[in-house]
Amino acid sequence: MPVSSTTRLSSEPAQVLRIGTRDSKLALIQTYLVVELIQAAHPGLVIEVETMKTIGDKIQDVALRKFGDKGLFTKELEAALEAKAIDMIVHSLKDMPTHLPPNMKILAITEREDPRDAVIMHKSNQGRLLEDLPEGSVIGTGSVRRVAQLRRLYPHLRFADIRGNLTTRMAKLDAADSPFAALILAVAGMRRQGMGARISQSLDAVLYAVGQGALGIEVLENDIDTQALLHGCLDHRATRLACLAERELMRRLEGGCSVPIGVTTAWCGEDELRLCAVVVSPDGAEEVRLQAQAAVASDADAEHLGARLARDMCAAGASRILAAIHRPPPPSAEVVAQATASK
Numbered sequence: 001m002p003v004s005s006t007t008r009l010s011s012e013p014a015q016v017l018r019i020g021t022r023d024s025k026l027a028l029i030q031t032y033l034v035v036e037l038i039q040a041a042h043p044g045l046v047i048e049v050e051t052m053k054t055i056g057d058k059i060q061d062v063a064l065r066k067f068g069d070k071g072l073f074t075k076e077l078e079a080a081l082e083a084k085a086i087d088m089i090v091h092s093l094k095d096m097p098t099h100l101p102p103n104m105k106i107l108a109i110t111e112r113e114d115p116r117d118a119v120i121m122h123k124s125n126q127g128r129l130l131e132d133l134p135e136g137s138v139i140g141t142g143s144v145r146r147v148a149q150l151r152r153l154y155p156h157l158r159f160a161d162i163r164g165n166l167t168t169r170m171a172k173l174d175a176a177d178s179p180f181a182a183l184i185l186a187v188a189g190m191r192r193q194g195m196g197a198r199i200s201q202s203l204d205a206v207l208y209a210v211g212q213g214a215l216g217i218e219v220l221e222n223d224i225d226t227q228a229l230l231h232g233c234l235d236h237r238a239t240r241l242a243c244l245a246e247r248e249l250m251r252r253l254e255g256g257c258s259v260p261i262g263v264t265t266a267w268c269g270e271d272e273l274r275l276c277a278v279v280v281s282p283d284g285a286e287e288v289r290l291q292a293q294a295a296v297a298s299d300a301d302a303e304h305l306g307a308r309l310a311r312d313m314c315a316a317g318a319s320r321i322l323a324a325i326h327r328p329p330p331p332s333a334e335v336v337a338q339a340t341a342s343k
Contacts (some may be wrong), residue, residue: 001059087223093214105221106236112239112243121182121201141159261279
């Protein structure tokens with residue numbers, strides 16, 4: 001996907017914006033959605049896209065929960081930003097830790113795609129829903145959050161880890177000898193990659209990941225020029241406020257993609273935001289599910305709502321569930337060395 005640029009008649013050098021992203025197909029699709037928004041506002045701007053692999057991309061044969069998730073899909077990109085090799089990063093917001101490096105910030109959050117999770121059935125199960133599958137059917141997902149909630153809803157099903165990009169996962173599902181009756185993936189990723197027609201069921205009852213469906217734009221705190229350039233052309237106010245409430249809830253609960261925290265947000269009228277959240281034990285045996293609603297007109301209002309709901313959930317027992325979850329250590333030096341050597 002080439003980046004277009006406009007020929008300048010002036011002898012002055014063209015302004016260049018360097019965007020960093022992961023090198024996966026979905027990451028590139030998402031990045032070029034952002035490129036289009038920027039170029040609509042700045043048609044004469046030259047945009048360069050720099051891709052790289054993160055640790056999470058390099059290690060494809062280990063379940064994410066086994067080696068932690070802090071910076072798993074962001075660390076290498078943030079190192080490039082720190083070195084000023086790039087001017088901004090496009091992230092899937094759900095991959096961004098709630099604690100960013102002290103000299104970096106989320107400048108904008110783009111309009112959200114459908115944030116729900118989706119069921120992708122094996123061809124032999126077309127026309128069925130999860131509740132229709134035979135007992136013991138294997139569902140592929142690498143998400144602790146999804147498994148924890150689905151175990152409560154569908155105790156007759158079994159769950160197995162599956163890693164890889166969308167093409168790899170779909171090939172594993174569609175293989176003649178596939179062990180999977182279905183996969184659980186994000187609606188947003190399926191639609192953005194032109195595979196929305198394969199969605200068999202959208203899971204309204206499963207609360208989605210914090211930030212799912214939105215893109216986060218990360219920049220250096222002191223890079224005033226880039227911030228001024230991008231002002232007003234990427235941020236979607238309703239999405240930003242909803243996602244800031246979700247992220248503050250997760251930050252207060254000290255959660256991440258390896259911890260079973262699910263959320264859903266909805267605007268009630270123009271300025272009332274309702275935030276629902278659930279914390280589920282990994283085996284699905286226990287859950288705390290609460291909601292809060294408030295008038296939200298600013299970032300501070302959104303974060304206050306998230307913080308309030310987190311306090312209520314901790315008081316209701318969420319902190320006990322989370323404390324009981326074994327958090328694995330970060331990847332060992334040996335694992336990181338192997339991943340680096342394989343790039």
